[in-house]
Amino acid sequence: MARRRGFDRDEALxxxxxxxxxxxxxxxxxxxxxxxMGINPPSLYAAFGDKRRLFEESVQRYQETYGAxxxxxxxxxxxxxxxxxxxxxxxxxxxxxxDHPHGCMIISAAVNCESAEVVxxxxxxxxxxxxxxxxxIDDDVSAGRLPPGTDTDGLATFYAAIIQxxxxxxxxxxxxxxLLAVADRAMAAWPVVTAT
Amino acid sequence: MARRRGFDRDEALxxxxxxxxxxxxxxxxxxxxxxxMGINPPSLYAAFGDKRRLFEESVQRYQETYGAxxxxxxxxxxxxxxxxxxxxxxxxxxxxxxDHPHGCMIISAAVNCESAEVVxxxxxxxxxxxxxxxxxIDDDVSAGRLPPGTDTDGLATFYAAIIQxxxxxxxxxxxxxxLLAVADRAMAAWPVVTAT
DNA sequence: TCCTTGCTTTAGTGATCGCTACAGAAAAAT
DNA sequence: ATTTTTCTGTAGCGATCACTAAAGCAAGGA
Numbered sequence: 498m499a500r501r502r503g504f505d506r507d508e509a510l511x512x513x514x515x516x517x518x519x520x521x522x523x524x525x526x527x528x529x530x531x532x533x534m535g536i537n538p539p540s541l542y543a544a545f546g547d548k549r550r551l552f553e554e555s556v557q558r559y560q561e562t563y564g565a566x567x568x569x570x571x572x573x574x575x576x577x578x579x580x581x582x583x584x585x586x587x588x589x590x591x592x593x594x595x596d597h598p599h600g601c602m603i604i605s606a607a608v609n610c611e612s613a614e615v616v617x618x619x620x621x622x623x624x625x626x627x628x629x630x631x632x633x634i635d636d637d638v639s640a641g642r643l644p645p646g647t648d649t650d651g652l653a654t655f656y657a658a659i660i661q662x663x664x665x666x667x668x669x670x671x672x673x674x675x676l677l678a679v680a681d682r683a684m685a686a687w688p689v690v691t692a693t
Numbered sequence: 694m695a696r697r698r699g700f701d702r703d704e705a706l707x708x709x710x711x712x713x714x715x716x717x718x719x720x721x722x723x724x725x726x727x728x729x730m731g732i733n734p735p736s737l738y739a740a741f742g743d744k745r746r747l748f749e750e751s752v753q754r755y756q757e758t759y760g761a762x763x764x765x766x767x768x769x770x771x772x773x774x775x776x777x778x779x780x781x782x783x784x785x786x787x788x789x790x791x792d793h794p795h796g797c798m799i800i801s802a803a804v805n806c807e808s809a810e811v812v813x814x815x816x817x818x819x820x821x822x823x824x825x826x827x828x829x830i831d832d833d834v835s836a837g838r839l840p841p842g843t844d845t846d847g848l849a850t851f852y853a854a855i856i857q858x859x860x861x862x863x864x865x866x867x868x869x870x871x872l873l874a875v876a877d878r879a880m881a882a883w884p885v886v887t888a889t
Numbered sequence: 890t891c892c893t894t895g896c897t898t899t900a901g902t903g904a905t906c907g908c909t910a911c912a913g914a915a916a917a918a919t
Numbered sequence: 920a921t922t923t924t925t926c927t928g929t930a931g932c933g934a935t936c937a938c939t940a941a942a943g944c945a946a947g948g949a
Contacts, residue, residue, distance in 0.1 A: 499894035500945045521805025524719060527937055537898060538938070544896095548937065604861065608804035609717025620865055651874040654862065658875050661861040662854030665800065669816055671850065678847040679854050686882040695924035696915045723907055733928055734908070740926095744907065 506544055509534040513545075514555040518602040522552050523610050552606075553618065559602045560622065566591055567660075571629050577637035581630065581656055582684050588660055589676035592667035600664040627657040647688060659683045702740055705730040709741075710751040714798040718748050719806050748802075749814065755798045756818065762787055763856075767825050773833035777826065777852055778880050784856055785872035788863035796860040823853040843884060855879045 516525050516533045527548055531538055545551040566587040574580035592600050603626075607619045631653035637643045663676050671679075712721050712729045723744055727734055741747040762783040770776035788796050799822075803815045827849035833839045859872050867875075 499947070500896050501947095502896065503945090520807065524805040524807050526935080528935080539899095539940095540897070542938070605804055608801055608864075609720040609806065611716065611720050623865060648874065651871070651878065654867065654871050655875050655878040658858030658862050659854065660858070662856070662858030665857040665861070666850065666854050668804075669819060675847070675850050678844065679851050682847065682851040682882050686878050695917065696926045697917090698926065699915090722905080724905080735910095735929095736927065738908070 502540075502544070504534075504536050504540065509536060509541075509544070510551075510554060510558055513551055514558050514602075515597060517552055517555050517606055518559065519598040521606045521609065522612070522615050549612070549615065552615065556602065556606075556618065556622070563591060563597065564601065564603060567626055568629065571633045576642055577634045578642075578684075578687055580633050581687075582680070584630070585656070585659065585663070585680035585683055586677060588663055589673060589680050592664055593671065593673040593676055599670075600668040601660070604661050604664040605668060623657070623661075626660075627653050630656055643688060643690065652688070655686065656683065698736075698740065700730075700732050700736065705732060705737075705740070706747075706750060706754055709747055710754050710798075711793060713748055713751050713802055714755065715794040717802045717805065718808070718811050745808070745811065748811065752798065752802075752814065752818070759787060759793065760797065760799060763822055764825065767829045772838055773830045774838075774880075774883055776829050777883075778876070780826070781852070781855060781859070781876035781879055782873060784859055785869060785876050788860055789867065789869040789872055795866075796864040797856070800857050800860045801864060819853070819857075822856075823849050826852055839884060839886065848884070851882065852879065 512534045513530055516530055520529070527538060527541065530548070530551070531541055534541065536544075541551065545554060567584050570583040570587055571580045574583050588601075603619050603622045607615050610616050631649050634643065634647070634649040634652055638645060638647050638649060643649075659679070663671075663679055666679065667676060708729045708731070709726055712726055716725070723734060723737065726744070726747070727737055730737065732740075737747065741750060763780050766779040766783055767776045770779055784797075799815050799818045803811050806812050827845050830839065830843070830845040830848055834841060834843050834845060839845075855875070859867075859875055862875065863872060
């Protein structure tokens with residue numbers, strides 16, 4: 498039929514992801530992207546549509562790779578307490594790794610962003626994570642591991658805030674040790690279950 | 694001598710501050726600034742130097758006004774515990790007020806910013822706040838209100854992360870009630886002082 | 890071998906970026 | 920009233936923004 502694409506679409510998307518992760522949506526220019534991806538603008542537009550759709554694909558890919566630890570922890574662990582603790586400890590490791598940008602892309606890539614759609618896209622992902630934490634805690638209330646009157650929404654908001662604070666700290670250069678200390682301290686705020 | 698300035702420098706600076714606070718350093722264009730300030734570019738450059746120096750003055754002004762609650766709480770309260778608790782509760786109120794942008798300017802205005810100098814400027818302010826919290830806790834260790842082995846640096850990092858998480862939550866639309874719940878939950882992680 | 894098809898490169902679109910030259914206007918000093 | 924000085928508005932600087940028209944090139948089908 499015709500000539501085939503001369504670059505690996507997946508590798509190019511990974512390069513775009515990391516560039517967006519480091520600099521954010523609007524601060525990343527198409528020129529920066531094409532340089533990082535090793536292609537020319539027309540190839541980018543042919544393969545990914547435009548800058549926004551490339552960003553959306555990058556975020557999707559982030560959620561399925563670097564950001565997948567949270568969903569994994571929430572489903573794998575037997576109790577809400579262990580699940581949340583593992584989310585925080587995994588976040589500490591993930592956010593401080595030296596082989597990719599620090600912090601969380603979902604949290605930091607659209608902070609100074611004029612596009613309401615892009616802002617809402619990431620805010621939606623953050624809300625979803627918070628809702629997943631709350632669901633996991635609700636399950637524990639239903640199972641009797643937490644008292645019936647537990648403020649599950651408040652707890653979910655608190656741990657979502659912790660994750661966001663850890664991401665900011667990581668961006669500011671906090672070490673794995675410091676982030677783990679934050680995670681441990683945050684778990685000290687877990688509701689005390691009084692014996693019956 | 695000569696013609697006097699036709700606008701109020703302080704009012705113009707306040708307008709610039711709020712614009713930077715809302716949109717961040719790089720996402721705020723000079724055109725946006727001049728519109729918000731009600732002046733033309735040459736007036737801005739004559740009165741404030743350039744965009745970066747205007748931003749620095751805006752940050753300075755922010756610290757002395759909207760952001761002054763933290764330093765006040767840390768010096769006014771009698772104990773570190775009360776001081777940190779008041780910082781968090783004041784932050785909850787300040788970050789969710791309807792009459793100015795949500796969250797903290799120092800935390801959010803240079804997240805997606807390519808200028809290393811601007812990033813470092815705000816990071817320096819964040820480090821200073823963290824250091825002030827740590828100092829206040831160190832004082833309590835010296836005074837015997839906290840045990841000698843207390844990890845004061847870890848505690849300061851934790852509450853700095855809480856403040857940053859609250860700022861992100863506020864930007865995402867969290868209410869005063871939700872932010873206060875985060876503050877209260879965070880205080881539940883304060884070290885337990887065992888009786889001697 | 891030649892044609893068709895689609896990816897590639899080059900080069901440039903109008904719009905906006907931070908910033909400023911220039912000239913007119915206004916107020917204090919003479 | 921005239922001069923001096925500094926602010927003000929207009930208009931535009933070169934650079935960069937996201938994006939694309941046009942033409943060259945490579946590979947499968949005839």
